[in-house]
Amino acid sequence: MNEFMEAKVDLTWREPKDNYDVVIIGGGGHGLATAYYLATRHGITDVAVIERNYIGSGNSGRNTTVIRANYGLPASVAFYQRSLDLYKGLEEETERWLMHNEMGLFWMTHTETGVRQEKARAHLNTAMGANTYFVTPSEIHQMCPEIDLEGGGRYPVLGASYHPEAATARHDRVNWALAEGAMRLGTTVLQRRTVTGIQTHGDRVTGVQTDRGPIGAGVVVSCVAGQSTLIADMVGLRLPIRSHPLQAFVTNHYRRTFNHIVASVDLATYVSQTARGEMLVGAEIDRQPSYSYQSSFDFLQATAAKASTFLPFLRDLRILRQWGGVCDMSPDSSPIMGETEVAGFYLSTGWGTWGFKAIPAGGEAMAELVATGATPALIEPFRLSRFRDDRILADAGSSGTQ
Amino acid sequence: MAFLLRCPNCGSRTIEEFVYGEIPRVPDSITDENERDLDFAFMRNNPRGWTIERWFHVFGCRRWFTVERHTVTNEVRYRSPKSSSNTS
Numbered sequence: 001m002n003e004f005m006e007a008k009v010d011l012t013w014r015e016p017k018d019n020y021d022v023v024i025i026g027g028g029g030h031g032l033a034t035a036y037y038l039a040t041r042h043g044i045t046d047v048a049v050i051e052r053n054y055i056g057s058g059n060s061g062r063n064t065t066v067i068r069a070n071y072g073l074p075a076s077v078a079f080y081q082r083s084l085d086l087y088k089g090l091e092e093e094t095e096r097w098l099m100h101n102e103m104g105l106f107w108m109t110h111t112e113t114g115v116r117q118e119k120a121r122a123h124l125n126t127a128m129g130a131n132t133y134f135v136t137p138s139e140i141h142q143m144c145p146e147i148d149l150e151g152g153g154r155y156p157v158l159g160a161s162y163h164p165e166a167a168t169a170r171h172d173r174v175n176w177a178l179a180e181g182a183m184r185l186g187t188t189v190l191q192r193r194t195v196t197g198i199q200t201h202g203d204r205v206t207g208v209q210t211d212r213g214p215i216g217a218g219v220v221v222s223c224v225a226g227q228s229t230l231i232a233d234m235v236g237l238r239l240p241i242r243s244h245p246l247q248a249f250v251t252n253h254y255r256r257t258f259n260h261i262v263a264s265v266d267l268a269t270y271v272s273q274t275a276r277g278e279m280l281v282g283a284e285i286d287r288q289p290s291y292s293y294q295s296s297f298d299f300l301q302a303t304a305a306k307a308s309t310f311l312p313f314l315r316d317l318r319i320l321r322q323w324g325g326v327c328d329m330s331p332d333s334s335p336i337m338g339e340t341e342v343a344g345f346y347l348s349t350g351w352g353t354w355g356f357k358a359i360p361a362g363g364e365a366m367a368e369l370v371a372t373g374a375t376p377a378l379i380e381p382f383r384l385s386r387f388r389d390d391r392i393l394a395d396a397g398s399s400g401t402q
Numbered sequence: 403m404a405f406l407l408r409c410p411n412c413g414s415r416t417i418e419e420f421v422y423g424e425i426p427r428v429p430d431s432i433t434d435e436n437e438r439d440l441d442f443a444f445m446r447n448n449p450r451g452w453t454i455e456r457w458f459h460v461f462g463c464r465r466w467f468t469v470e471r472h473t474v475t476n477e478v479r480y481r482s483p484k485s486s487s488n489t490s
Contacts, residue, residue: 241448242448243473294476299404
C-alpha cells in the first residue's frame, strides 16, 4: 500500500448555498487553515472556501515544505515560531499523519559578512524565542559529514546558523487534514469554481461573483497565491505585489537517510530529503515577473551546479522531475495580512516563497481577525498599511530565495 | 520559464544575462501628490498579459532597451527605439 492509497481523505462535500457568513477565496493551505481555525476555535462554520482548481493545486502543493522560524526581524521570528509550534501539535490535533519530521537546518554562509549576519541571526532568534545557534565548520562536519566544507573549491563554508527545530511535512496531507477538519464541522469547499468579481455596496463587501453564479457574504477573505493582484483589482485595491515564478526539482531515491535541511544563503539554494527518499532542491525565484508555470533548463543547470558544490553526493543522483509555481513577492519579502480599505475584505497575501511554513499561524490569525474583527497583535506588523506608515519589514535575506 | 531576449546591440541572449526594469505607472485616478509617491514607490501593476518593460543587458553591452512581453507566455514583441520613448 502506498502513501496515496493509505491516505484516504475523508472530505464531507456539501451543496453550495447562495449566501455565507464568510467566503474564503483560495483553497490552498492558508485558505483551508483559515476555515479550519474559524470552525475549531471560533465555531464559525457558515463558511465557503472557493477554489479555482482542486484544493492544494496551487503553491500549497508545489512548495519545498520547509518549516522554520529563523527569520531576521523580531516580528517575523515571533510569527513563524508560533507557526512552527502549531505545526508540532497539528498531527495530534487533526488526528492525521502529516509526515512532520524535525530535521534541523543548516543556514550556511560562504562570506565573512555572512558569518557576522548569521551570528546576529542566532542572537535575535534566541531573544525572540526561536532556537538558533551558530556552528563552526568543524561542528558542521561532525553533524553532517556529507557537506563539502570546501564548497567545491569555490564556496568554502565559513559557518552556519543551526536551527534544530526546523522540520518538513507532507504538503498535500497538511491541506487535506485542514480541509477534513473544517468540512467535518460544516464548512463548504467549492472546487472548480472561479471567482470573477467581488461585489461591494458603498465601501463594504457584500459577496463574490463566480463563473457559476453569485455568492453573498458578510466577509470575504482572499487567501490567493500567485494571482493576488487580479483579486485586489476586483475591489480597486492597489497591492505592492509582483508575481514571480519559483522552481524546484527532485532527484531519484537516495539510499541513505539524510536528516538535515541544508541551505546556502549566498547561493540561495536549499536541499532536503522527502519522505520518499528523493533529494529535493529549491533555489531562487525567476527574475522576470511572470504568471508562467513553466519550468526551465536554465534553472535546472544553475541550481544543480550550486547544490552540488556543497553536497557533492548529489552528482551521483539523477533528476526525476521539476516543477514551478507563481509566487506573490512583496517589496520587503514579508507577508501582508489583515484589513484593507474595503470593509469586510481581508487579505492574506505576499506569501512569496515562505508561505507553507506559515500556514497554521496565518490561518489562526486570519480566523481570529474574521471572528473578532480585531487584528491580532501577532500579525499587526504585517498589515497592508505598513507601506504607507513607513514601517516596512525588509527581510529578503531570510527568505532563502533571493 | 527561461526565454531569449533580443538585445538591440548584442542579439539574442538568454534571459539570465539581463536585469529586469519595471516602468512604474501610477493610475491617473490617484491625484493626491503623496498618494502618487506612495503608489510609485511600492504599488505594482503586475499585469497578466501584455506589458511594456525595460531590460538592462548587464552581462553584455550594459544598455537599457524596451520590449513588450506577455507575462503568461513570455512571448516578446520588439519595438523600434524611437517609438519606445513615448510609450510609458
